[in-house]
Amino acid sequence: MGGITLKQVRKSFGDIDVIPGVDLEIKDGEFVVFVGPSGCGKSTLLRVIAGLEDVTSGQITIDGQDMTDAAPAKRGLAMVFQSYALYPHMTVRKNIAFPLKMARMDPAEQDRRVNHAANILNLTDYLDRRPGQLSGGQRQRVAIGRAIVREPSAFLFDEPLSNLDAALRVNMRVEISELHKKLATTMIYVTHDQVEAMTMADKIVVLRAGKVEQVGGPLELYHKPANRFVAGFIGSPNMNFLEGEVAARMGAHAIGVRPEHFSMSTSQGLLSGVVGVAEHLGSDTFLHVDLDNGPHIIARAAGEMPVNHGDRIWLTPQEGRVYRFDAKGLAL
Amino acid sequence: MATRQTQSLARLMRAPAILLLLVWMVVPLAMTLYYSFLDYNLLNPGQTSWAGWFNYKFFYTDPAFFAAIGNTLLLVLGVLAITVIGGVAIALLIDRPIFGQGLVRILIISPFFVMPPVAALIWKNMIMHPSYGVFADVARFFGAQPVDWFAQYPLMSIILIVAWQWLPFATLILLTALQSLDREQIEAAEMDGAGAVNRFIHLVAPHMARAVTVVILIQTIFLLGVYAEILVTTNGGPGYASTNLTYLIYRAARLNFDIGGAAAGGIIAVVLANIVAIFLMRAVGKNLD
DSSP states (O other), rough: OOHHHHHHEEEETEEEEEEEEEEEETTTOEEEEESEEEEEETHHHHHHHEEEEEHHHEEEEEEEOOOOOOOGGTTTEEOOTTTTOOTSSOOOHHHHHHHHTTTOOHHHHHHHHHHHHHHHHTOGGGGSGGGSSSSSSHHHHHHHHHHHHTTOEEEEEEEETTTHHHEEEEHHHHHHHHHHHOOOOOOEESSSHHHHHHHOOSEEEEETTTEEEEEEEEHHHHHHHHHHHHHHSSSSSEEEEEHHHHHHHTSSSEEEEEEGGGGEEEOOSSSSEEEEHHHHEEEEEEOOOTTSOEEEEEEEEOOOOOOTTEEEEEEEEEEOOOEEOOOTTTBB | OOSHHHHHHHHHHHHHHHHHHHHHHHHHHHHHHHHHTOOOBSSSSGGGGTTHHHHHHHHHHHHHHHHHHHHHOOOOHHHHHHHHHHHHHHOOOOHHHOHHHHHHHHHHHGGGOHHHHHHHHHHHIIIIIISHHHHHHHHHTTTOOOOHHHHHHHHHHHHHHHHHHHHHHHHHHHHHHHHOOOOHHHHHHHHHTHHHHHHHIIIIHHHHHHHHHHHHHHHHHTTTTTOHHHHHHHHTTTTTTTTTTHHHHIIIIIIBHHHHHHHHHHHHHHHHHHHHHHHHHHGGGGGOO
C-alpha cells in the first residue's frame, strides 16, 4: 500500500548539492523519522517526496509506481506543515473538508469523513470555529485532520511539533504515535529533536549534509552507531568522546562513552576529575566533570549521588559499553 | 491608557489636534453652507442678497445635474472595475520571479508619478489624438478609420486615462497583499489537489479581500473628485457627456461666477459622497474587521 522507495535521489539548488544522492526503502505502515541537525536537508528530502520540489535526478516510487514527476496531489500523500498552513478564512469543518471538496467527493461522504476525523482528534466541538480561534495544539490537530480525511497512502510531517510548548509537545507526540497505531499508515516524520525520533520511530534515518549516515531502529542506533556523528547525535545528554592515550590503550583513535555508562566512585577509578556542576534531579544526577588534563564530560548516575561542586570523582566506563572509533570517525 | 488619570491627560493632549481638525473642517463647511443660501455672483459682488433654497432648486433643476451624477457614478465604477481587475491580474503576473523584476515593477508603478493634467495631456495629444495619436496610427495600419476618442467616446476616454493613473496604486497594494500570503498554505492546497484556479478562488481571493476593500475605499474618495483630466481633455463635453459633479460645480463657480450656485452644488456633492460612503462601508467595510 504505502511503500516508498528512493533511488539515487539527488537535489541541488543551483550549484549547491543539498541532497547528493539518497537511497531509501520505506515499508508500508512504517513510522520513519528523518532526523539531523538543522540544514541537513531533511525537510528538503521530505518536500522532494511530497512533490513540492522537483528532483534533480533519481527516482521516487510510491506504491510501486514511478511518481518522480507526478504532481503533489497525484501522489496520494498528505502533509502536515510546520506552520500548520490552515486556511484562515475557512471554518475547521471546511478546512478539513477542503481536499475532499477538491476531489469532488459526494457531500454526504465528505461529512461522514470529516465527522469521523473530528471524532478521532477530539475536534467535534470546534468544527464551526476558525483557525484563529484555536490554540496551537488544536490547530495542529486540524492540520492532521485535513491529512487524515484523504486516506492517503502515507503521511508526511514536517517538524509538526516545533511551534508547541514543551508540555503540549509531549502530549502531541503520544497522540501522533497512537494515531499511527490506529491507522497503521506509513508516516514520514521530520524533526531535529532526537527525543521525538527515539520515542516515535520504527525506523530512524539520520541525515547529515544531505547524506544518510545511518538507518535503523531507535535502539539499534543507540547500541550500534555506525560512526561518531550518529553516536553523538543519538542519546541525551550527548555521548562523551575521549581521544589520546585512553583511546590508544583500547586500540582506537577515539572512544565514546554515554553519560549513563559510567561507574562512579569517590575513591578510585580509571579517569579522575573535578565536578563542575552537579544537577540533582532526584531520579537522576548529572555531573559535569572536568577530567584531569582531559576534556569536559557529562556523567549520569541513577538516583541520588551525594557529590557537589569542587569534589573529586573517579569514573570508569562500564564493561562492553565503550564505543571505539577510527581516525575517520567510523565505528570499529 | 489604563488608568483614569492617563485617560484625562491623553484627552487633554489630543485636544489641540482635534480642535485644529475641527476648525479646518467646520469653518469651510459652514461658509459653504452660508454661501449656498446667498444670491452671490462675482460679476455683481455688491448686490449680494439672501436667496433661500433658490440655489438648490436651480442646481437640481439644471438638466446637467442628473447627467453629471450619472457620469460621476460611471466614472467611479468604471475606473474601480478596471483597476481592481487589472490590478489583481498584474499583481499575480509580477509576483512570480522573472528576469528584470525590479525594472518591471518600477515601470508598472511609474504612471502614478505623473501628475493628472500632464497624464491627460499626454493621452490627449500623443495617444488618442485622431490624426497623430498612437491609436490612430494603429487604426490606419489596419486600414480602419481612426477614432476621435474625445468626440465619440468622451466619458470612456476619461475613464481610460484615470484608470491608467490609478492602476499602479491598485497593483502595488494588491501585490503586497499577495506577497503576504503564506507559501505553506499554497503548498498545502497544492497537496490537497487544488489547481491554480481553485487556489485562486479559495485561497488567494479571500486573502486579498481586505486589500481590495482598501483599494476601493481610497480610490472612491479620490475618484469622486476627478477634475483635472476633464478640464484638459473634453472640458466636460460634448454637451454634458463627460461632466461629472465636480466639474459641474467648477463650471458654476468659475465659468458662471455663481458662488451661491457652486456652494449649493458643493453641499449636494458632500451629501452624495456621504451616501456613497455609507453604502460602501456597509457593502465592503466588514472586510476590514
